[in-house]
Amino acid sequence: MKDYLRSIINQSLHQFDLSDDDISEIQIEKPNQPEHGDAASNIAMNLASVLKMNPRKIAEQIVEELKYDEQKIQSVEIAGPGFINFRFAENYLFNQLDDILKQGANFGKSDALKNQRILVEFVSANPTGPLTVGHGRNAVLGDTIANLLEWTGAEVDREYYFNNAGRQMRMLGESVRARYLQLLGHETKLPEDGYKGEYIKNIAQELIAENSDNLVEVEEVDPFKDKAEQIIFNDIQSTLKRMNIEMDSFFNEKEVYEDGSINQTVKILREKDLAYDKDGATWFRTTEFGKDQDTVLIKSSGEPTYRLPDIAYHANKLDRGYDQCIDVFGADHIDTYPDVLSGIEALGYDRSKIDVVVYQFVTLVKDGKPFKMSTRKANFITLDELMDEVGADVTRFFFEMRDPNTHLEFDVGQAKEAGEKNPVFYLQYAHARIHSILRKVEQEYTFDVEDQPNLELLSHESETALIKSLLRFSEIIQSAADSREPHRLINYLEDLASIFTSFYHDCRILGEEEGLVQARSALAKATAQVLANGLGILGISAPEKM
RNA sequence: GCGCCCGUAGCUCAACUGGAUAGAGCAACUCCCUUCUAAGGAGUAGGUUACAGGUUCGAGUCCUGUCGGGCGUACCA
Numbered sequence: 001m002k003d004y005l006r007s008i009i010n011q012s013l014h015q016f017d018l019s020d021d022d023i024s025e026i027q028i029e030k031p032n033q034p035e036h037g038d039a040a041s042n043i044a045m046n047l048a049s050v051l052k053m054n055p056r057k058i059a060e061q062i063v064e065e066l067k068y069d070e071q072k073i074q075s076v077e078i079a080g081p082g083f084i085n086f087r088f089a090e091n092y093l094f095n096q097l098d099d100i101l102k103q104g105a106n107f108g109k110s111d112a113l114k115n116q117r118i119l120v121e122f123v124s125a126n127p128t129g130p131l132t133v134g135h136g137r138n139a140v141l142g143d144t145i146a147n148l149l150e151w152t153g154a155e156v157d158r159e160y161y162f163n164n165a166g167r168q169m170r171m172l173g174e175s176v177r178a179r180y181l182q183l184l185g186h187e188t189k190l191p192e193d194g195y196k197g198e199y200i201k202n203i204a205q206e207l208i209a210e211n212s213d214n215l216v217e218v219e220e221v222d223p224f225k226d227k228a229e230q231i232i233f234n235d236i237q238s239t240l241k242r243m244n245i246e247m248d249s250f251f252n253e254k255e256v257y258e259d260g261s262i263n264q265t266v267k268i269l270r271e272k273d274l275a276y277d278k279d280g281a282t283w284f285r286t287t288e289f290g291k292d293q294d295t296v297l298i299k300s301s302g303e304p305t306y307r308l309p310d311i312a313y314h315a316n317k318l319d320r321g322y323d324q325c326i327d328v329f330g331a332d333h334i335d336t337y338p339d340v341l342s343g344i345e346a347l348g349y350d351r352s353k354i355d356v357v358v359y360q361f362v363t364l365v366k367d368g369k370p371f372k373m374s375t376r377k378a379n380f381i382t383l384d385e386l387m388d389e390v391g392a393d394v395t396r397f398f399f400e401m402r403d404p405n406t407h408l409e410f411d412v413g414q415a416k417e418a419g420e421k422n423p424v425f426y427l428q429y430a431h432a433r434i435h436s437i438l439r440k441v442e443q444e445y446t447f448d449v450e451d452q453p454n455l456e457l458l459s460h461e462s463e464t465a466l467i468k469s470l471l472r473f474s475e476i477i478q479s480a481a482d483s484r485e486p487h488r489l490i491n492y493l494e495d496l497a498s499i500f501t502s503f504y505h506d507c508r509i510l511g512e513e514e515g516l517v518q519a520r521s522a523l524a525k526a527t528a529q530v531l532a533n534g535l536g537i538l539g540i541s542a543p544e545k546m
Numbered sequence: 547g548c549g550c551c552c553g554u555a556g557c558u559c560a561a562c563u564g565g566a567u568a569g570a571g572c573a574a575c576u577c578c579c580u581u582c583u584a585a586g587g588a589g590u591a592g593g594u595u596a597c598a599g600g601u602u603c604g605a606g607u608c609c610u611g612u613c614g615g616g617c618g619u620a621c622c623a
Contacts, residue, residue, distance in 0.1 A: 029562065032569090042565060045603065055603070080566050081603060126623075168623065281621050292548070292619090299621040306623055331617050334550055360551065361616070365558095402559070405551065407616070409558060414572075422585085423571065429585050437582045472562095479562065491560060494570075501586070510582045524582095546585070 001039065002028040002475065004072065005086060009043055012065040016051060016058075030472070037077065037085035038468060044082040055082030093467045094455040100470055100526040108473045108533050113154035113481075119317055120146040122328035123240070123247075124161040127232040128172050129197055130382040131239045134330065137362050137408060139383075140399035140539070141486065142328040143245045145357065147537045148481035148489070157322075158246070161313060163253040163306075164229050171195065173225030177215075179204035180224065184213050199235075203228050239383050243392055244539040256312040262304060265312045265347065266297065274346050289342035307336060311343030318349050326484070328357045357484045359404035365411040390415040393540045397424040400486045400538055423494065427531060428543055430497040434528040435544035437509055441521050445514065453522040454515050462499075462506040463523060469499045473530050477537070486538065493534045500527050 006026045031040045044059035051058060059078045066076060074089040100107045122142025125135050146156045163169075175194040179201050182188060190196065207215060207227055215223055240247065256262055266282060269275035274285045280300030284307070287294055297308045317325045327337065337356050345351045364371040364381060371381070387395050394415050401423070402408045415422060447453075458467065472492065480488040509520045532542040 027565095029565080031566075032561085033566070036566070040565090045565080048603065083566070163623080166623080279621080283621095296621045301621075303621085305621070331551065333618090333623090335618055336623095358551080363616095406559080407552070411558075414558085425585055426571090429583080433583055433586090440582060476562085483563075487560085488562075491562095491570085494560095498570090504582080505587060508582065546583075 001072070001088070001092075001471070005039060005041065008066055008068050009041060009062065009084075011067065012062045013043075015061065015065050016047070018047070018050070031083075031085065036079060036083070037075075038088045039086045041084045041086075042082070044078075044084060048082070058082065059084050088468070090456070090459075090464075093464065093471070094458070096471050097455055097458075097467050097523065097526055100529065101522060104529055105533060107529060108477050109151050109153070110474055110478060111153040112478060113149060113152045116154040116323045117321060118146075118149050118154045118156045118324045118326065119159055119320070119322040120149070120156060120326045120328070121159045121161055121317075122146075123236075123245075124329070125236065126163050126168060127229045127236065128168055129195065129232060130199055130235050130384065133362055133364050133381050133383060133386055133410065136243075136383045136386065136395065137359055137399045137404075138328050138330065139240060139243060139245055140396050141357065141359055141404055142326075143243075144396075144400055144486040144538060145326065145328070145481070145484050147539065148477060148484075148486065151477050151537060152481045154324075157248040159249045159251055159317075160247045161251045161253065163309075165254060169225055169229070170221055172200075172228050173221035175200050176203050176207070176224040176228045177221065180207050180215060183208060184216065186216070199232070200228075203231050206231060239387075242387060243383070243396060251313065251316075253309050253313065256309050256316060261312040261316060262308060265308065265315065265343070268347055269297075269343075272346060284339065284343065286339055286342055289338070289345075291338065291342075295339055307339050307343070310336065310340050311347070314340055314344050314354060315347055315349060318344070318353060322353070324353055324355060326355045326357060328359070331358055331360050334358055355484075357404060360407045362399075362408045362410055365409055365413070367413065386412070393428070394422060394424050396539050397490070401490045402487055403485060404487075424540065425546075427493050427497050427535060428541070429546055430500050431528055431531040431535070431542045432544060432546040433504065434500075434524045434531075437524060438521060438528070440510055441517060444510065445517060447518050451518075453518040455519055455522065457516050457519040458523055460503075460507050462503040463520070466499050466503045466523060466527060469496050470526055470530050473534070489534055489537060493531065493538075496527070496530065496534075500531075503527075 005028050009026050025046075026041060026043050027046075028039050028041050031037060044062060045055045047053075047058055048055040056078060059082045063076055063078060063084060068076070070089060072089055072092045073086055075087045077085045077087075079085050103109075120142050123131070123135060123139045125131060131139065143158065146158050149156050171191065171193060172195055174191045175196075178188050178190045178194065183201070183204050207224070211223075266275060269284060274288060275297060276283055276285065281296050282298035283294045284297045285294050295307060296305050298304045314325065329337075337354075341351045341354060344354060383395070389412060390398075398410050398415055399408070458464070473496075476489060476492040480486055503523075507520060509517055509524065511517075512520070528542075535542040
């Protein structure tokens, strides 16, 4: 519809002497006030300065020349400072409703990103412990953004990047060893900065079960570290699965060392004089890219900092032919990505292909008090524990319901009191309610399959409002995908559910004249479909009974 | 000090990327279950969008400054 409105406005604009630049962007919006119609354009106001004319005058001229299909548009009005307001024709609404029913589970999909291959990298937690609430936001945002992109036609891969080498992993191994020895009765202390979580003991138990005390004399940390990694990764995978998340690939940082791309990266940077040696370390001239300081790529110990493999890894992604790479990470990593982009650019890649979604921290609120967490100190709440308390659907919903860019307060109490105060249930309830009605309709009426419902019977204002709301679904998906903001979909679904509830109260289905029963059932069914499709994108179940 | 993000109803947050009268949910108050699920609905109250300037037809949204909060600012990840 928006495209149609753009095209007819564009036609009418030919009367003015305008360059293409001036009219490239014809904005169509849904007005806040219903009396302003179903769609509005501010084009006249935007052209006022270019044309040096009164915007209302421009609007009048546009409308005068406007040729539109009366099957689609019922009326066009000029209002306020120069808005052009459109009202949709009923026939158009009925046709579109019919279309929703025909498209069913596919309604809302588009091919806007057809043939685009997109890699979404998210979670990417190193296997040093179970996923915590902090990772939860990352995981859910990444997965939902991936879903949204798939619905707009892109071919999406989900990737988990990790590092199982380095100091943290050695520390993990040492922590397991200490617990192992302790459990076997040896006097030993957990290393300074060791991992104190209960899960370390469980890993040690596992080692005892498999090896009894055979590892007591072992010098290397590997048996402890490897076992820990294996158990923790299994745990992470099962947590993700529980949240309805399935990765397409796991990328080990080790790969960019082994295939030589680390060395290659440094070599190219040196050739371009963007890397140099100082104080025994290798530096990246990030000042060339607007930073205050240069950045160390390789420490004087010979060990690269994480920035170097990060750059090589992103080059690797682009080498794999992705048109767009999206990284999801927390605000604490905000400083690293400009360096990665600079690195990518220096290597000759198009930096605009890397897109970053930064989300702000999660504050867990329990018993009305904020709860600070740290993996190493072990006073964290794992995602699994959270899901034990509130369930997977609620967990996903809470992580999705806010703008990624603002702090998220996750009130466990509110989430748990799920019954009444929880917004997730409002959506699921609306869906279940519709199915409950449809079941009854099915019992009490038998409609001929060939007998098309007469949608023109849907003339109540609650019915019209509901149809209009349903029709917005595709563009909401589009905007949520473009902006990488899943909460827009939630806002929409809540609005839709609320509009449906008004319809539910105003318009009975059972007991009405048969044609009306059929038409309203069709509308209810379309609503359930959109709710189910939307919840599906969010990774939340759409129960038919509650 | 510098960089990024945030500041909207008592609380948690929206506001379609600059549009028309700033909206929801909790909490408070008043009503509504012989009617397809009351996990619901109708209504009342609650605001100088932190503050001060600026840009323009038009600002919660953009720019500058101030105040307040979060996160960074390592040869840690």
